[in-house]
Amino acid sequence: MSGRPGAGPAVVIRDAAPADLAIIRTIYSHHVLHGLASFEEVPPDAAEIERRYRDILARGLPYVVVESGGRVAGFAYAGPYRTRPAYHYTVEDSVYIAPDDVGRGLGQAALSEIIRRAGDRGFRQIDRDHRRFRQPAFHPPA
Numbered sequence: 001m002s003g004r005p006g007a008g009p010a011v012v013i014r015d016a017a018p019a020d021l022a023i024i025r026t027i028y029s030h031h032v033l034h035g036l037a038s039f040e041e042v043p044p045d046a047a048e049i050e051r052r053y054r055d056i057l058a059r060g061l062p063y064v065v066v067e068s069g070g071r072v073a074g075f076a077y078a079g080p081y082r083t084r085p086a087y088h089y090t091v092e093d094s095v096y097i098a099p100d101d102v103g104r105g106l107g108q109a110a111l112s113e114i115i116r117r118a119g120d121r122g123f124r125q126i127d128r129d130h131r132r133f134r135q136p137a138f139h140p141p142a
Contacts, residue, residue, distance in 0.1 A: 009069030011106060013113045016053065016075060017061045023072045024065070025049045027098050034099075062117035063089060066106045073101040076110035076127065078118045090125040091118050 016024065017033035028045035044052070056063045056077050063077035081090040093114050097107045115126060 011109060012067040013110060014065050014067065016065045020045065020065050020072055020075070021049050021053060024075045027074060027096050030099055031096050060121060062114055062121070064110060064113055066097070066110045068106060073098045074106050074110055076114045078114050078123065089123050091123050093126050118128060
């Protein structure tokens with residue numbers, strides 16, 4: 001997918017490649033340390049990021065990067081939702097955008113592409129309940 005979500009440089013969404021894993025790790029590490037969506041406390045090392053990437057691909061699930069102005073500005077993938085057979089056609093999305101690129105529509109563009117690609121591969125439902133954590137009802141101590 002190519003286009004121009006929001007204002008700014010041209011946007012391209014393409015399959016993630018092994019060469020993208022270093023920047024994927026950088027973006028994800030920021031969200032682990034400063035965000036609420038990952039539920040991790042320590043950023044995974046490069047080997048773990050690669051293991052997760054290969055696991056998603058081995059399952060036949062989509063994993064994309066969002067390029068803006070010729071550089072990777074985010075990534076997204078669909079992962080398994082649950083292991084029980086009833087959830088075989090259900091996936092969970094993960095979308096992470098570099099902090100300087102948040103608010104430009106890149107995350108929505110990546111999510112739309114993941115939904116399209118997952119549907120093309122026979123998946124019928126994406127669990128998105130985790131979105132409720134974006135606006136916490138409490139304010140953690142500073």
